[in-house]
Structure formats: structure tokens, C-alpha cells
Amino acid sequence: MEVLPGLWMIEGLGPCYLYRDADAYTLIDTGITGDATRILDHLEQVGGKPEQLKQIILTHSHDDHRGGHAELIDRTEAQVLAHELDVPVIIGDAELEIPEVPEEERKFMMQAIEETPMAEPARVDRVLRDGDDIDLGSGAIAIHVPGHTPGSLAIFLPKEKLLFAGDAAERDLEEHLVLGMFNLDRPQAIESFRKLATLDFDIACVGHGKPLDKDASLRFRRVAEQL
Ligand SMILES: [Zn+2]
Numbered sequence: 346m347e348v349l350p351g352l353w354m355i356e357g358l359g360p361c362y363l364y365r366d367a368d369a370y371t372l373i374d375t376g377i378t379g380d381a382t383r384i385l386d387h388l389e390q391v392g393g394k395p396e397q398l399k400q401i402i403l404t405h406s407h408d409d410h411r412g413g414h415a416e417l418i419d420r421t422e423a424q425v426l427a428h429e430l431d432v433p434v435i436i437g438d439a440e441l442e443i444p445e446v447p448e449e450e451r452k453f454m455m456q457a458i459e460e461t462p463m464a465e466p467a468r469v470d471r472v473l474r475d476g477d478d479i480d481l482g483s484g485a486i487a488i489h490v491p492g493h494t495p496g497s498l499a500i501f502l503p504k505e506k507l508l509f510a511g512d513a514a515e516r517d518l519e520e521h522l523v524l525g526m527f528n529l530d531r532p533q534a535i536e537s538f539r540k541l542a543t544l545d546f547d548i549a550c551v552g553h554g555k556p557l558d559k560d561a562s563l564r565f566r567r568v569a570e571q572l
């Protein structure tokens with residue numbers, strides 16, 4: 346699904362996004378284990394080659410966002426970027442913590458754990474911190490949005506007015522914008538959502554569900570007021 350010229354959503358259990366710069370591509374998240382072929386097929390369909398995939402940004406360490414990571418770095422020369430606090434899980438030095446979630450989220454979480462194959466650990470090339478610059482579009486900024494996981498990241502492109510929120514935000518079954526589910530620290534996740542709502546963006550690619558294609562920061566602000 347084309348979100349904008351040069352930006353595609355690759356749908357799946359763990360959605361990911363492909364962004365084209367002049368002659369290089371960036372992948373934001375990597376789907377689930379086994380998705381690498383599907384992602385590289387998508388890249389070729391839009392006119393790219395595996396060697397043009399220059400970077401992979403992992404928004405966080407959950408298996409539905411980093412499943413394709415290990416295979417993709419074997420098959421491409423992409424550099425992998427992730428926030429320092431999620432790196433230990435991504436590289437296999439720490440176990441993923443299972444959050445204590447509200448009752449209404451529990452059955453969804455157990456289902457998600459059952460459906461999602463475990464991701465293989467793999468290397469990270471560049472460790473990101475809040476405010477770091479990323480070479481993407483006219484310049485992107487790493488925004489630390491802890492809560493969902495300690496090292497959750499959003500990626501903000503101020504000139505393009507585009508936000509990749511990771512699982513800090515998602516759409517629910519009725520397609521409403523909501524706070525992401527399965528948070529390790531819910532109050533912190535709410536703070537992070539509020540932080541995103543202070544930014545100025547038109548389009549938001551959220552962790553699950555379709556991107557918000559207009560007035561996205563206004564919609565974030567309305568949801569933030571209710572949290
Ligand atoms: Zn997640």
C-alpha cells in the first residue's frame with residue numbers, strides 16, 4: 346500500500362514501512378520471522394534492489410517488529426539502528442519482559458504471543474538516543490518514546506511532516522487512534538504519547554492499523570487529552 350509517493354506500508358501481522366530516498370531505501374521495522382522475502386519482493390516491485398536497502402530502523406524489540414531483521418541483514422548490506430535501551434533484547438543479551446496489562450488487553454496479548462514466531466537475535470550497527478539525527482528524507486529525528494518497551498522509538502521527519510510512531514500508537518479494531526497496547530509501563534507510555542502529540546505532523550504511520558493520512562497531529566492531541 347502506497348502511503349505517499351516513495352513511502353509504502355508492507356502489511357502483515359507486524360506491519361513495516363519502506364521509504365525511498367534518491368537511490369536508497371530505508372525500512373522501518375521488519376515484520377515477523379519469515380517476512381524477509383516478502384519485504385525484499387516488495388522492494389523489487391517498487392523498483393529497488395536489495396543492495397539499495399541502506400538502513401533498517403527498529404522501533405522496538407518486539408518479535409512482530411524485528412522478525413525479519415536477522416535474515417534481512419544476511420541478504421542486504423543494510424545498517425541497523427535501534428534505541429540503546431532495546432538493543433540488549435535485539436542482540437540477544439536480554440530476555441523480553443512480558444508486561445502486566447489491563448484485563449481487557451490480556452486475551453489479545455496471549456493471542457499475539459501465540460501467533461508471533463520468536464525473532465532471532467541479530468546485530469545492531471548504530472545505537473540511537475533521543476534527539477539523534479537520522480539520514481532519512483530531508484532529515485529525521487529519533488524520538489525516545491519509552492513505556493511500550495524501555496527503548497521504543499518514534500521517527501519524526503519535520504519537513505515532510507511525517508511521523509513513524511511504532512507501537513506508541515495504533516488503531517483499534519474500529520480504526521480509532523489509540524495508545525498502543527501491551528505496555529511495560531503504561532503511565533510512561535501515556536507520557537510518550539503526549540510527547541508525540543506536541544509535534545507537528547500531517548501523516549502518522551502507527552504500529553498497527555492503517556496510517557493516519559491527514560491532520561494526524563491534531564488527532565494525536567485529541568486522543569492525548571483523553572488519556
Ligand atoms: Zn510492540
Ligand SMILES: [Zn+2]
Nearest residue numbers: 407409512552
Ligand atoms: Zn506491535
